[in-house]
Structures are given as C-alpha cells and as structure tokens.
Amino acid sequence: MSTTRxxxxxxxGAVIGGALLGMPRPAAAKNDAEDLIKAFTGGASVATxxxxxxxxxxxxxxxxxxxxxxxxxxxxxxxxVVAVLVVAEGNPRGGVATFHFTPDSGVAEASTRIxxxxxxxxxxxxxxxxxSFFSDTRQVKVTIGGCGG
Amino acid sequence: MSTPAPRPRIRLDKKEAKAGDLIEVKALVAHIxxxxxRRDKDGNVIPRKIINRxxxxxxxxxxxxxxxxPAISANPYMQFKFKAKESGKVVLTWIDDDGSKIVGEExxxxx
Numbered sequence: 032m033s034t035t036r037x038x039x040x041x042x043x044g045a046v047i048g049g050a051l052l053g054m055p056r057p058a059a060a061k062n063d064a065e066d067l068i069k070a071f072t073g074g075a076s077v078a079t080x081x082x083x084x085x086x087x088x089x090x091x092x093x094x095x096x097x098x099x100x101x102x103x104x105x106x107x108x109x110x111x112v113v114a115v116l117v118v119a120e121g122n123p124r125g126g127v128a129t130f131h132f133t134p135d136s137g138v139a140e141a142s143t144r145i146x147x148x149x150x151x152x153x154x155x156x157x158x159x160x161x162x163s164f165f166s167d168t169r170q171v172k173v174t175i176g177g178c179g180g
Numbered sequence: 181m182s183t184p185a186p187r188p189r190i191r192l193d194k195k196e197a198k199a200g201d202l203i204e205v206k207a208l209v210a211h212i213x214x215x216x217x218r219r220d221k222d223g224n225v226i227p228r229k230i231i232n233r234x235x236x237x238x239x240x241x242x243x244x245x246x247x248x249x250p251a252i253s254a255n256p257y258m259q260f261k262f263k264a265k266e267s268g269k270v271v272l273t274w275i276d277d278d279g280s281k282i283v284g285e286e287x288x289x290x291x
Binding site: 094095096099106119122123124126127128129130131132133135136137138140141142143144145146147 | 202215217238241242243244245246247248249250251252253254256257258259260261262263265
C-alpha cells in the first residue's frame with residue numbers, strides 16, 4: 032500500500048484519536064452501581080418500602096444536591112437498621128455513600144449533599160439487623176452536571 | 181499537609197438534654213473532595229483526594245458513621261441524630277485519603 036498524503040492524514044488522525052480514547056479515563060468507566068448493590072446485599076432480595084429517600088425533582092446544580100433519607104425502624108437492639116447504601120446510576124462511578132447506624136442512633140436518618148453528573152436515578156438500600164433489605168429510588172433531573180465533566 | 185487542618189463547624193441542636201432525647205448533629209468541614217474524575221487544562225487527571233470516612237463517637241462509643249465516595253459534594257455536610265444516654269464528649273472525626281484526620285468535639289450534658 033502506497034502512502035498517500037490523504038492516507039497519512041487519516042492514519043495520523045486515527046493514531047491521535049486512538050491515543051485519546053486509549054488513555055486511562057476514569058470518567059469512561061462503567062457505572063458500578065449494580066455491583067455495589069450486589070456486594071451490599073450479598074444477592075439477597077430487596078423489597079421496596081420502609082426507606083424514604085428525599086431528593087429534589089430537579090437539581091439546577093449537580094455539584095451539590097441535597098439528599099436525605101429516613102428508614103422506618105424502631106432502632107432497638109432487636110430491630111434496627113445496620114447500614115444504608117446510596118448509589119447513583121448515572122454518575123461515572125456508582126458509589127455515593129454508606130451510612131452506618133447503631134441502636135444508639137435512635138433513628139435511622141441522615142442527610143448530606145451529593146454530586147450528580149446528569150439526570151438519573153438515585154437508589155438507597157437499607158440493611159436491617161435481621162438480614163432483610165429495603166430500598167427506595169428517586170429520579171433527579173439535573174440541569175448542570177456535577178463531577179466536573 | 182501544606183495548609184493547616186480546617187476547623188470543622190459542628191452544631192448540636194441542644195447541648196443539654198434528658199436521657200433518651202434525640203440530639204441532632206449538623207457538621208460541615210472545608211474540604212475540596214477532589215473526585216479523581218476531573219482533568220486539569222493539560223488533560224491530566226487530577227488525583228483523587230477526598231474524605232472517605234466520617235464517624236461520630238459519644239464517650240468513645242460509635243453511634244454513627246459514614247463511608248464517603250467522590251460523589252459527596254465539596255465541603256461535606258453531614259446531618260444525623262443520636263440518642264442521648266449520658267453526659268460526655270461528642271467527637272466527630274473526618275478521615276482523609278492521605279490518612280490525616282480532622283477532629284471536632286462538643287460537650288453534651290444529659291440530666
């Protein structure tokens with residue numbers, strides 16, 4: 032194959048393009064929300080209910096989206112929430128936070144501020160001390176993405 | 181660290197309580213929470229630097245903790261509650277990726 036000028040340009044472009052694509056790009060990694068949920072539940076079935084996730088319907092700034100949740104539980108030594116996993120399905124990475132509770136927490140609720148890259152579902156899964164799991168999902172429309180894309 | 185550890189801002193909704201009362205804690209600490217997803221203008225990935233763990237201990241007993249991921253906003257804010265049992269120290273700890281700790285403390289009186 033003779034190397035023409037056009038051929039060289041195409042080849043050069045392909046090399047540069049390939050180099051750009053081939054760079055380690057954490058942002059391009061697959062969202063691991065599903066794997067995180069599996070690891071958290073150990074494959075156990077998750078029922079809806081008990082968890083109430085509170086997020087705005089529309090977030091104008093994805094860099095700081097208020098998130099709050101409450102889990103319906105008496106929080107006694109016999110029946111309490113052990114942990115709550117929060118994942119974001121549309122972020123570069125799925126993990127948001129894992130909250131750990133004890134009977135001394137009194138109630139299973141917390142709030143923080145999170146980053147959302149785009150419009151997506153946020154899922155909260157509560158692990159009870161008896162090994163059962165409950166979840167709630169909320170969709171948030173994001174006007175300006177967070178995570179500094 | 182080149183800059184001194186930031187002083188966290190902690191607020192308990194009451195500092196004097198009866199046993200069994202729920203105490204609401206609001207805590208904020210200045211931290212960049214660099215996600216490790218961003219690039220500088222030369223296209224290099226800015227290394228991740230976040231607070232990855234937050235704990236609240238009352239008289240040395242853990243009552244609440246949180247594992248943080250890069251999806252937590254800069255200057256992480258935490259609000260939670262715990263049940264007052266006895267007077268003592270409420271110690272909040274933020275642990276950075278580099279192992280450094282930011283510690284804040286409040287005193288609670290339980291009657």
